Amino acid sequence: MSTFMGLETSKRGLFTQQSALYTTGHNISNANTLGYSRQRVNMEATAGFPGTGLSAGTMPGFLGTGVQAGSIQRVRDGFVDQQYRQESNKLGYWDSQTKAISQMEDVLNEPSAYGLQKSLSEFWQSLQDLAVNPENGGARAVVVQRGQTVADSFNHMHKSLTEIQTNLGTEIDISAGQVNSILKQISELNDQIQKVEPNGYLPNDLYDARDALVDELSGYFPIETSYEKSGGRASAIAEGSVTVTLKLKDGTKVELVNRSEHAKLETNPSSLHDVSTNENNSITGLKITQPNGTIVDAKHSNLLDVGKVKSLMNSYGTVDTDTNGVPIPNTTKGLYPKMIAELNKMAAAFGDQMNIVHTSGTDINGVKGGNFFDTKGPGPFTAGNIFVSEALMKDSNLLAASDSTGAEEGNGKNAKNLANVQFAASTILGGSTLQTYFQGVIGQLGVDGQQAERMTFNSATLLGAVEHRRASISSVSLDEEMTDMIRFQQAYNASARMITVVDETLDKIINGMGRVGM
Template sequence: MRSTFMGLETSKRGIYTQQSALYTTGHNISNANTLGYSRQRVNMQATSGFPGVGLNTPTMPGFLGTGVEAGSIQRIRDGFVDHQFRSESNKLGYWESQTKAIGQLEDVLAEPSAYGLQGALSQFWQSLEGLASNPENGGARAVVVERGKSVADSFNYIYNSLKEIQGNLKNEIDVGAKQINSVLKQIGDLNKQIGEVEPNGYMPNDLYDERDRLLDELAEYFPIKVTYDESGGNALKIAQGIATVQIQMDGEFVTVVKGKEFAEMKGFYEGTGDTPPFSNVKFGKLDKDGNLTVQYDKDMNVVPNSATDAEKEAATYSHSQLLDAGRFKSLINSYGTDDGKGLYPENLKKLDQMAQEFAKAFNAAHQGDPTGNPPVYATDLNGDPGEAFFVSKTGDPITAQNISINQTIADDPNKVAASDSEGKEVGNGKNAQKLGEIQFIPLDGLGNKSVQGYYSGDIIGTLGVKGQQAINMTKNSATLLGAVSNRRDSISSVSLDEEMTDMIRFQQAYNASARMITVMDETLDKIINGMGVVGR
């Protein structure tokens, strides 16, 4: 037999459930602008009907409904869209970093402009043309010396500026590694908290959101794979579970988070100096000074000290095993690796090659070869043989960093070898003309290209193509990421209009349940206080 107060209980459940829905709506509205928040909903379900199943169950036409209950509070999320978002975020992180690195390099080279190396070279060639017309003119000679200094200074400035940016890239790599380790630790901590909540039958939706936000951040640095394991106990079937995070390498996955345990990453460099090339990464545990004290293999098992060199090597991942995706690999590709590759090392090498071949060709013409057959003469205003015009500041082979004008010539512009005569011939400026024509001469050390052609083609032109590619890929990646982000927002983000509509729905349902209680109260009042009073 049903309870006299069954109707009150049914309506009470309705009030409680609609109240939970209103509270959840309020939570959604409060977090409408919270980064990474996913809207939540109450999954309402009908309670078991009356009567229950059993031998003593009374016979009646069908089950009588007993109301509603909140089965669970679930966040609205699409795992496939999350995977797409992280994949596109990974690509955008790579190309954004490439665009920035190339842009900084282009800013230093400052081409095309009147203030870069190309402008300095053009002015130097022009000064030699002027000297060829007036070889005895002291002002023309002084101009050649000053323009030569400007060329050397331009080489020095560009080299030192690029090395400074390269050093900043190294700092970015190291800071990025620390940020990655911080994210991995936070994911492990969240796994621990989630593992303590889920077995009790609760849904830690806000913890899920924070973990997903951290996974999004990690995906900017590396291509990742995320899987989930059940936490056990009385966990709900829709509970997300404990995340296992892996970084995708060339041909394998390296586990970096497993439950509450996490690995830390350490980058290693090969060589000495301020900008030693990047070599490899290892995963394990770091001490407070950032030194690797415990090394893990790809499954997060400890590599013992007694392990063979081959086993330790298998748990060491060279830069070439990192996929060309993500901000971290992009920084490495810009900074430079131990195989000599990298945006900045390659351009520094080209700049050194250009400075060396330019100085070699110019010095050869400025000094002549009086012992040759036939002899080639190059003499200054005093009739003395020409000296090396460009020299090294340090005494080492000439590079873009150390190239300088010969101090003897800088102190006495009359020592510029403008003549091609054997003795003193004031009006002869033919050698100055030859010096100016070096700009058009193909040089073997520059791939049979002239100095100007090598700089504008192999350095500036190649960099321009890479820069344009990086910009285009950044735009394409940003567009694709924006489309996926919009799709994810349409699923998971809070719509205030929708929440206001839900608020009205739940409020009206709450009011209806409350009104039902009033009706039941009046009914019971009539039964209790009004029945059995006839004839009194």
Template sequence: MSTFHGLETARRAINTQQSAIHTTGHNIANANTAGYSRQRVNFTQTEAFPSPGFNQPHMAGQVGTGVKAGEIERIRESFLDLQYRQENNKHGYWSARHTAFEKIEDIMNEPTEDGIAQTMDRFWQSLQDLSVYPEDSGARSVVRQNGIALAETFNYTASALESVQRDYQNQLGVENSRVNSLLEQINNVNKQIASVEPHGYLTNDLYDVRDKLVDELSEYVNISVEQVSSGGLAKENAGGRYTIKLLDHNGSDMGVTLVNGRSLEATKFDLSYDEETGLIDGVLVGNETFDPDAFHSYGKLKGSIETFGYMSGGEERGLIPEMVQSLDQMVYTFTEAFNDVHENGRSLYEMANEEAAISFFDFAGGANEVKGAAKGIKVADDILNDLDKIAAATVTAGEAFSGDGSNALALANVKDNTLNFGGTTTNVQSFYQGVIGAMAVSTNEAERMSRNTNELRESVDDRRQSVSGVSLDEEMTNLIKFQHAYNAAARNMTTIDEMLDRIINGMGVVGR
């Protein structure tokens, strides 16, 4: 054994402890860096002396030769990453739906003094007042103004919903671009990792960058992550390249590879829109095209598609389109029934003049169809120009009297008439209450699921941080530990140096 063996052992100890101190400093520096995973130096004993062989020296046993820094690896548990991404995906979907329902609720504004329900109630009440004072111009004016207010409330609600829908179209463009950007960034990090790992290094910081991108991607679509070896001299615990596949809400493979870790290629998302309705009619992922109704990869993107609206079997679907359809159906059916009663009555103007039946409500542009009814409803020009054209009287035996208000009462009772709202038979108030009630139930469900998934996500993230996060107390303890080991190794080297000094300078001088 070499006389200088002790110096080499001490040198290795100093270098290794120094590496550990540097790594601890790196951890401390990144204590507040989002997505950072703490790192550690794996200490490995160096090969003992002598090595087995025919020419090995005869010794009592093998002597240790010190320590070396085997590798610097990050502390990460992949199972917790998988759990986090699953919960993050669910939270992305339900939070998107909850946000959408909140925006719709703000527009519907129920129950409040300015909502549709209260505006309709004031309209019915003014008609009942007119039935008592059919010749009073003030009562007629109130009916007209309440009719205008009701029409404008419907107009505003429909227009506001369309405005939110346009905002969601812009948001979908942003989300689509963000998903494509994330896929491209992940692929670029894959390329960087693939150029380093074959040389035997662990690219810990690149792993963290990639995992952070994958975490964000999981919020938009459901994904699976598969590790592909970089080959060459890559270590067994190397992270490798990521192959990312698209999954449906049940976790089944949808047959689309978003990022290919072998070929180092990334695909792209795109959305196609129906020319007539402007709603989404296809989700394009690479070379695959999915019908929006069949695109079952839950996440924020799916939630935004369902909010904005999509075509399915030739029909308009989605939160906002279906709410607009309900309003249109309500307004159209109510207007038809109300105008029918009004046209069968007799106004003061009709009593004095030969006049065809007069409608109370009309639609902008004269379009008499369900689609667009809520946005287009208005008080007819005849009523706007002449209060005497409000038909408050009923024709009995071909005669009508100015003091008769029975038709005004019949108009007020339209609210209780059983009507057919596109297959749903009920009165106008019950139909509207059903629409609002269904929205409230869906909002509560979305809020509950958003809250639950967020709590589960945070719980998993807390466990993940307990494994991967930097604890300053722990790092300071390690720093002290490695510092003492470094100092001890340096002291050991000093001791060996003194021994060598005695051998070299103190021996062989006797008798001089």
């Protein structure tokens, strides 16, 4: 046993408690750093004396040689992290869905004093007034103007919905770019971690940065993570490089990050003009080029119903494709394409029925009436392509308010028939009247909006609970760190005092022995 063994033992205590104090200071400094996980020094006793082996000395038992800092580890719970990412994925979907529906509700603005329902009501009322005074020029002008107001309402809703849909498409592209940026950063952090771990170190701050990116990615996609050890002299608790995979509905797993390589996402816009919505805005899905170069066409129907990207695709609109990847006509679906298609059907039913009745009557001069509504260019009526005919806009006397019997010119009977269009069942609308059909569309939108808000609240509540549980494990508690600081400080002071005691003992042996009588 060395004479100076006590000094070495106490010195190890000093260095280890000093490392613990420095780590505590690091935790305190990062108490408000987003994504930071508190760290701790894993202290372990050093090998006892005299050790093992044939050459080892013999003594009654092992003598302790002190303590050392085995590793500096961050405090995380992988299971809680997984729960957090699952709930973040759900919230990403429903939050995006709520925003899309909310914007649609703002456009339709029903019930209100300025929406389509109000415009239609005023239009029907003007026709009823005209039926009472069919020769009144002012009443005729009011009918024409209110008919144009209805057309303007259809046009405005169509234009506004199309603009929002276009913005959603832009958001999909931006989200794909953000996802690509996140994947690139994760792969770069993997590369840095692979260079550090084989030296025996734990790059805790790099782990935190990587986990923060994985958390952010989970809002866009349903993902899974696995870890691969770095090799070399890597610590047993080193995490290694993360592999991130996207889970598809059919069970397929698509690699997004593999060590220092990452995938690339692209949207597939559809050039198909879908006659069911009379629109071009739709995508066929996502094209994902995996790290190994394999391309996966993640179509809309295959993605799980969670994640911000999924919600954006559902809102913007997708179109099915055949086995060759060619878009199939009349298969466009999605929140905004559906609403635009509903408005198109209403505009078609309204315009066609009004023209049928109007052309069956005669104007103030007894001439057979022409179309009440027209389109600009060929094609059926749509919400974005319905206008009062130019002839009527120029001369309201052409309004066919009378029936075509030839008797009682200006009798107003056809104006009454035009007003009764509101009660006529339409085959285009599945046997519903224009009013009841529109009420059903608005009612369904309200139900969908309530569900989205409820699911957003529930998802946010669950995510908050998981986040609180994770924070209780990984976040920095200043009270706890202050307690640890005092604890480590006292241990440091005790080790320093032990060195003083050993020093005094050695001083007595070295300088005091053999000096008897002096």
